Amino acid sequence: MSLRLWPSIILGAALVSPLASAVALAAPGQDARQQQTIEFSANASQAAPNDLGIATLYAESNGKNTAVLAKEINQRISKALELARGFASVKAQSGGVSTWPVYAKNGQGKIESWRMRSEIRVESRDLGVLSELIGRLQSDLALSGVAMQPAPETRRKAEEEATVSAIQAFEQRAALIAKTLGKQYRIVHMSIGDSGGLPPIRYRMQAAPAMMAEAAHAPAPLEGGESELAVNINGRIELLD
Template identity: 30%
Template sequence: MKKTTKLIAASALLMCAGAAFSQTAAAPELRNVVQLSATGTVEVQQDLLVLNLATSKEAADAATVQAQLRQALDTALAEAKRNAQPGQLDVHTGPFGLYPRYGKDGKINGWQGRAELVLEGRDFARITATAGKIQTLSISQVSFGLSREARAKVEGEAQTQAIEQFKARAAELAKGFGFSSYGLREVAVNSNEVIPGPRPRMMAAEAKMGSFSDASVPVEAGKAQVVVNVSGSVQMR
């Protein structure tokens, strides 16, 4: 009985393997397949402002540096939070670090540190006015971008452009090669934001504290491009 059972099991395995081999061998060969891609681009006004404020301190010991940085940051945070409003002016801290300073003999002869505060949002006037009131930190970087709302608004338009171009290109290729139609095999959709021209630069030197205390910081946003790329393959038939 055991030998019979083994024979039946072996026979079943051989039949399954044969069926699988038969299916693999019978798989149709892919022919007349082309790869292509298309891009949709929509230009939009940047509506997100990001201001980085920072301060650097140094002293003979790390504890003193840390205390000075914390005091400066706490004062700036208190001022910024008074004007904070979700989406319009969001406030959060940036990098906070201490680093040893070495002498010519390779030994530590002091400490230095840096703390940052970030103001960002869509209300440019509120953000710049708040930055102008902060006395303990100075502006180190100004950059612009797109809010999620602005990006979502035009991303669909860019995607539609890319899809229509992809379809038109596929139909053109099929016709050019003497086929009447095509079938979509696979497709991938990717999107990204492109800022034309040079990237926002880091200020060469931090503005002196108090230089913006009587007025808001002048800023002007540019434009960005939301780009959607559609790529994939089609089989001409």
């Protein structure tokens, strides 16, 4: 009986063996392909002038009658917007409005009066004109602050230049890696991201009520400076034989 079974055992071994060899050869091939893929990053930055000034001013007052208080505040804001519209290079718009109660100091929770605050926002690429307008508006409004940042078109141009530089840096690094390893390469994946940049330069210039008359028509000193805009690239290349 053992002689009749022996050929079957040999035949079974012959059928299984090629399958085992195929699996053993496939794994090294997959590992080799994975080893030929390299991920890395590159970045570039570009300076952009802060050529847009944005100022926020506000009117704020107390009163027992909310209707009278609102009328007073609205008149001051309307007057400021009318003045701003006289400057062709300035964009002006009304901002947030808030009203809140002022409680008595005796701790009984009684509302003693109301306080209202309304804002306007003015912006311009002509910093000299914006400076003059801010000085004139301060005759009746308080200045919350001024922010300097790149105008949208200025920012877009700087980002485009930084993107070109980042792509070139990525390609140079890819070529260096491939040359060092004695390989050719192809780009498999590339993602481009804007890391933003430095926050806008902010000036906080608030005048006390007693100083507002002196501040009238006094230009606010503005210095634009620059923002650094950065572009980052993350990518993957495949090394070729």
